[in-house]
Amino acid sequence: MLVSEVMLQQTQVDRVVPYYERFFEAFPTLGDCARAGPAHVVRIWSGLGYNRRALNLHRTAMVLMAEHAGVVPVDEKALRALPGIGGYTARAVLAFAFESDVAPVDTNVARVLTRWHGGVGLTAADAQAVADRLVPSGSAWAFNQTLFDLGATVCTARPDCARCPLLRQCRWRQGGMVEPDPWRATPSARPQSRFAGSDRQGRGRLLEALRRGPVGRQDLSRACGWPEDMARAERISAALVAEGFAWTDGRSGDFRLR
Numbered sequence: 001m002l003v004s005e006v007m008l009q010q011t012q013v014d015r016v017v018p019y020y021e022r023f024f025e026a027f028p029t030l031g032d033c034a035r036a037g038p039a040h041v042v043r044i045w046s047g048l049g050y051n052r053r054a055l056n057l058h059r060t061a062m063v064l065m066a067e068h069a070g071v072v073p074v075d076e077k078a079l080r081a082l083p084g085i086g087g088y089t090a091r092a093v094l095a096f097a098f099e100s101d102v103a104p105v106d107t108n109v110a111r112v113l114t115r116w117h118g119g120v121g122l123t124a125a126d127a128q129a130v131a132d133r134l135v136p137s138g139s140a141w142a143f144n145q146t147l148f149d150l151g152a153t154v155c156t157a158r159p160d161c162a163r164c165p166l167l168r169q170c171r172w173r174q175g176g177m178v179e180p181d182p183w184r185a186t187p188s189a190r191p192q193s194r195f196a197g198s199d200r201q202g203r204g205r206l207l208e209a210l211r212r213g214p215v216g217r218q219d220l221s222r223a224c225g226w227p228e229d230m231a232r233a234e235r236i237s238a239a240l241v242a243e244g245f246a247w248t249d250g251r252s253g254d255f256r257l258r
Contacts, residue, residue: 001097002060002072005089006053019048030070033061038244039257043211051207055244056084074098087128101140103131108151109144111183115155115172122182202226202236207257210246214254 003023007016026044027033033041038058045054060082064070072093073079079090091104105113110127117130135143154164161167161177172182202224209215209223221233237255240246247258 001093002085002089003057005092005096006057006060006084007048009053009089010050011048016048019045027061030061030064033058034065037258042207042245042257046208046211049204051204051245052243053084059083060085072097074100076102095140095144099141101135101137103128103135103140103144103147105131106148106151108155109147110151111157112147112151112155112166114183115159115181116166116170199232199236202233203240206233206236206240207245210240210255210257214249214252214256217253217255220255 004016004020007020007023023044027036027041036058038055041058042051042054045051048054063082064072068078074094076087076090076094079085079093080087088104088106091102094100094102095104103109105124105127109131110122110124113127113130114122122130131147150164150166154160155166161170161173164170167173172178205225206215206220206223209219215223217234220237221227221230224233224236226232237246241248241255244258246255248255
């Protein structure tokens with residue numbers, strides 16, 4: 001469950017499924033993941049994007065083996081102390097793996113709650129507070145799954161209100177669905193920054209090159225896709241080293257996956 005939730009961060013389910021299966025073929029247990037080098041984990045992750053998640057999963061496996069006897073803790077504070085695990089992921093693990101009475105709020109759930117709650121934009125904290133008040137004791141798994149499905153299939157960016165079981169309780173609907181859609185005012189509805197030409201795209205290209213083998217310093221800018229911008233490529237490569245993805249061979253000067 002922890003692996004799937006990390007993979008689903010900023011990635012759609014249909015894209016995650018084959019990577020999830022490949023990951024567990026390579027690392028059937030927490031111990032297998034912890035014992036593998038980070039380079040091996042990053043290679044298995046190849047193609048899924050947001051590669052920092054792979055490194056965090058490897059670090060998390062190591063922490064769980066060293067500090068939790070190889071068992072995922074049933075405690076939000078302990079989960080959030082793990083590398084790369086934030087509030088949403090911690091609550092999702094608790095709700096769906098352990099059926100705890102907590103409510104994870106993603107973009108789809110925030111959209112449902114924002115429209116239903118009162119037709120005004122909700123901050124992430126506000127949406128979480130609303131969900132926490134609503135989650136029924138002993139039925140959190142079903143409650144959360146229902147909200148997830150409702151937001152993904154009915155209360156979408158273009159809502160199909162005729163199919164919505166909350167039609168009579170939706171305050172935005174009751175108010176005549178006056179534009180702008182209150183969900184558009186929430187932080188989660190804001191579009192991501194452009195990927196093409198971004199540092200994130202260059203990082204991904206360089207990591208993909210490193211998965212195939214060492215990259216010489218003279219080849220950094222070409223590997224990043226910026227053949228005329230060596231300074232930018234060196235900044236990206238330095239960040240990868242600082243974050244633990246790569247290291248510099250002192251003799252050859254080549255960059256390698258750690």
